[in-house]
Amino acid sequence: MRKKVIAGNWKMNKVSSEANEFIDEVVEKAPTSDDVEAIVCAPFPFLASLAEKTKGTTVKIGAQNMHFEDSGAFTGEVSPGMLSDLGVTHVVIGHSERREHFAETDETVNKKTHAAFNHKLTPIVCVGETLEQREANETMNHVESQVKKAVEGLSDEQVTETIIAYEPIWAIGTGKTASSEEANEVCAHIRQVIKAITSEEIAEQVVIQYGGSVKPANIDELLAKSDIDGALVGGASVEAESYLQLVEAGTR
Numbered sequence: 397m398r399k400k401v402i403a404g405n406w407k408m409n410k411v412s413s414e415a416n417e418f419i420d421e422v423v424e425k426a427p428t429s430d431d432v433e434a435i436v437c438a439p440f441p442f443l444a445s446l447a448e449k450t451k452g453t454t455v456k457i458g459a460q461n462m463h464f465e466d467s468g469a470f471t472g473e474v475s476p477g478m479l480s481d482l483g484v485t486h487v488v489i490g491h492s493e494r495r496e497h498f499a500e501t502d503e504t505v506n507k508k509t510h511a512a513f514n515h516k517l518t519p520i521v522c523v524g525e526t527l528e529q530r531e532a533n534e535t536m537n538h539v540e541s542q543v544k545k546a547v548e549g550l551s552d553e554q555v556t557e558t559i560i561a562y563e564p565i566w567a568i569g570t571g572k573t574a575s576s577e578e579a580n581e582v583c584a585h586i587r588q589v590i591k592a593i594t595s596e597e598i599a600e601q602v603v604i605q606y607g608g609s610v611k612p613a614n615i616d617e618l619l620a621k622s623d624i625d626g627a628l629v630g631g632a633s634v635e636a637e638s639y640l641q642l643v644e645a646g647t648r
């Protein structure tokens with residue numbers, strides 16, 4: 397059985413003292429079950445401290461973005477090696493907010509996915525359709541194309557380790573969650589796409605998360621679905637109490 401992976405994405409929230417208080421509480425109270433993996437994806441300035449505080453615990457720290465190059469004249473950017481050197485283990489790649497506001501493309505997503513593996517980081521690759529695409533029945537084709545491009549050129553082993561987060565853009569931060577059936581349908585399609593590229597055995601191992609207005613009140617229903625293996629959570633992951641409830645749901 398695939399383990400549930402619950403990743404909080406704080407986005408651009410918190411100051412250092414709040415970040416440290418959150419992680420102290422989460423480290424103390426997070427369930428230590430093999431059935432669930434807890435990841436906190438925090439802004440760059442907090443990563444060193446959070447990675448230090450979670451060393452030797454079950455809580456993992458992720459970044460929300462990175463550059464694909466190892467080093468160079470890229471003012472303001474952060475390299476994959478800088479992240480892994482701190483003890484960061486995961487990195488969100490291709491979040492729709494980065495695609496929309498920071499010109500992230502399928503091509504840069506693919507480069508970043510390769511760069512993540514080159515530096516022993518696990519990529520959490522985000523895909524998902526706009527409301528217009530859903531209404532035009534383009535969801536499956538769009539998501540399929542995003543997934544194929546993201547994993548292009550990866551080895552089978554790397555595809556197995558890639559976490560894919562299906563996040564319909566219309567459900568992000570809007571309070572509108574995709575129904576568990578709608579979410580599962582797309583996650584199942586993503587698994588079929590992975591199967592077609594690799595094999596059934598690999599597709600069965602790939603962790604596929606749902607993201608978009610996930611909260612303690614709706615996570616159980618989502619996680620009960622056959623192809624939803626976890627959640628990428630924004631708003632409801634910012635407070636420790638709510639985040640811990642989400643992680644706890646992964647153990648049920």
Ligand SMILES: O=C[C@H](O)COP(=O)(O)O
Pocket residue numbers: 405491563567568569570571607608609610628629630631632
């Ligand atoms: O990365 C997280 C997603 O954008 C979902 O955000 P949300 O839970 O606030 O809707």
